[in-house]
Amino acid sequence: MRSILIITLSLIVNIPLVAQDKQVSIANTESFEIQSKEVDDKYNISVSFPFGYNQSAKEYAVLYVLDANVTFAMVRDIQLLASFEPENASLLVVGVGYENFNSWMSKRSRDYISNGKGEASKFLAFIENELIPEIDQRYRTNSQRIIYGHSSAALFGLFALFNSTSFEGFIVTSPSVDEDEEFTFRLEEASKSKQLKGRVYASFGTKEKQLFKSKYQEFVEQLKSRNHQQLKIMSEEFDGSHMTTMAPAFLNGLLFVTKEQF
Template sequence: MIGNRILLFFIFLIFQAACFAQKGTPLSIGISEVLHSDILGENRTINICLPDNYNPSDSVRYPIIYILDGGVDEDFFHIAGIVRFVTQPWIDRFPQSIVVGIGGNTRRRDFTFPVENTDFIEKEGFQRANFPSYGGSEKYRAFIKNELIPYISGNYKSNGKQTLIGESLAGLFSVEILLKQPELFNDYIIISPSLWWGDEFLLENADKLLQRNLKNNINVYLGVPNREEDLKMYNESKALSEVIKSNKQIHFVFDYIPDELHSTVIHQAVYNAFRKLYPKTVYSKE
């Protein structure tokens, strides 16, 4: 009998706690929209974080920061947090910005370019079965250029300045855009890129592609984690950095982050990218 009373008492406490919790105000950092792509023949979830002072009725326009791995279970939340931090008025390292995360990607298909054969996959230590679909990067670049960017610019207050953030396979895709369509973005934040894809085709052709396609000044950050974890990846990134820094139209930062691994580097790298590309900040005693 006493045991039943104790049980009922705890059930009552849990019920009261639940009722109390429901009285709170929900927290929200953004909105999610579904964008249909005719180019891809699929829907994409687009997560959007607006500046605190965003007002559709005023004349203020904002830079757009695109996150390739931008799902809510990927990098959207913590990168949006970094952007919010560096754009606070007492820091003012980067202008107030709209953050756009692209969710629902089929990464191995969307972020890789076509190859004649896949022998290199096993040479790199992966199984070919892990890449049942690949080579869709051209379509995905077209989706970003012809559908996503126009959609964001048409529905949100863009000022035309655009940043791209990509890591690993998304870093490979970011390098491909940088080399083939560099005019799409003003800033490239590239982290631990998978340059091994296609037997290092992009790396081998980087200088030729940049010379042919780059017409305007841009900013590029390339961050890499501990070289002992993957020396080949480090050497590939270092070789790419030599090509990029030789181009006078690129303000370039190479950032070696020895305390991070491939799986942990993105958060520190994105923070470093804003700090190193835009070192000036406002000092406040408050």
């Protein structure tokens, strides 16, 4: 009896180990790799199709998602569920990721945080000159685009706002404006004479670092004070931390930037 019990327990204990070897795929998605000459690196691109994509000839707006190694599935699910309701936009979702989790951890700062060193410019050139044309060639897209980033990736979203005309919507949740030597503040100051266009949604959590909260509020007020006539800005505060506010903030941002335009 004891030997049977030991064998049974051994089988039970080993079940999770077997399950970990199985790969899980997300329905209605595909992925491909793209080698960037601008950055001299390879990116993994994930694509989620809106419902009915294969049954129509419709062209879709595109939501570009940064930090895709850890955000693509969340963003894809939230956007897809929201699109069940006809008043919400159906989008092609494109995640920009790296080879694996370790690559993501080591390379995101290179691409997202500029600090005036020019790396964000290379990543933006990759997005505009290589990735967007590839997506437009492969899929049925229109000219409307949104970019989403959280934390350091949100800094790149702001970098794109000040240096690109490729996007109409910017979802920048908890942008780390306290960690880039105030380079984002200087970008905003330099762009005050431009006529910025689009819809910008920004957010922060009540439990974030005090330095971040004060810098965030200072930055948003500075941006609003320019009175860009074609730039709509929404800022929200959520009860939560840097990470726990991420999902609800993204949803609100998605609804704000797609309102009446997508």
